[in-house]
Amino acid sequence: MASAFRPSAARILASRPASAIRFLPQTRVAAFHASQRSQILPAGPQVVIGGVNDPAPIPPTSAAHGSYHWAFERLIALGLVPLTVAPFVAGTANPALDAALGTALVLHSHIGFDACVTDYFPNRTYPKLRTFMVWLLRGATVTAAVGLFSFQTNDVGITEGIKKVWKA
Numbered sequence: 001m002a003s004a005f006r007p008s009a010a011r012i013l014a015s016r017p018a019s020a021i022r023f024l025p026q027t028r029v030a031a032f033h034a035s036q037r038s039q040i041l042p043a044g045p046q047v048v049i050g051g052v053n054d055p056a057p058i059p060p061t062s063a064a065h066g067s068y069h070w071a072f073e074r075l076i077a078l079g080l081v082p083l084t085v086a087p088f089v090a091g092t093a094n095p096a097l098d099a100a101l102g103t104a105l106v107l108h109s110h111i112g113f114d115a116c117v118t119d120y121f122p123n124r125t126y127p128k129l130r131t132f133m134v135w136l137l138r139g140a141t142v143t144a145a146v147g148l149f150s151f152q153t154n155d156v157g158i159t160e161g162i163k164k165v166w167k168a
Contacts, residue, residue, distance in 0.1 A: 044125050076108050087159035098157045102148040110141045 083101045087094060117137055121130040152158065 049124070073111050076104055076111065080104050080108060088163075093157055093160045095152065095157065098152050098159055101158055102145075102152060106141060106145045106148065109144070110137065113137050113140075 080101075083097065083104055087097050087101070090097075114134075114137060117130070117133045121133050123130050148158065151161065155161065156164070
């Protein structure tokens with residue numbers, strides 16, 4: 001709230017005559033930048049496929065990438081809320097709830113990271129890297145599922161593990 005009463009830099013500069021405002025030669029004024037811009041990776045290939053007046057290709061229809069896919073994502077996300085809270089409210093460690101929670105966590109994570117791979121590695125621009133990233137995601141998903149299954153069957157389980165970490 002105190003910043004609302006502080007005079008802004010624009011008001012201070014506007015109140016001074018133009019001859020009094022001087023910037024040093026090495027001074028750069030940049031809004032919302034704390035450092036200079038640096039490019040981490042080179043830009044992807046700049047290729048135009050087809051002509052200017054060609055229509056955009058219509059992708060093949062698939063129920064897995066349409067409204068059913070979106071509904072399944074929302075169902076998993078909403079299902080995580082009661083699955084996360086129920087074991088702690090009930091006060092008992094139920095292996096069925098732990099298994100459902102572990103499955104929902106793995107599915108939710110896989111769907112989210114798959115969306116990241118789809119967004120950041122387009123198939124048209126990076127076909128080989130996209131294939132590698134998809135298989136890397138599948139391997140990580142299987143590894144996480146096997147790890148959670150092993151933790152559930154050979155150790156205390158997800159909710160008891162969280163309770164022990166919380167109290168530690």
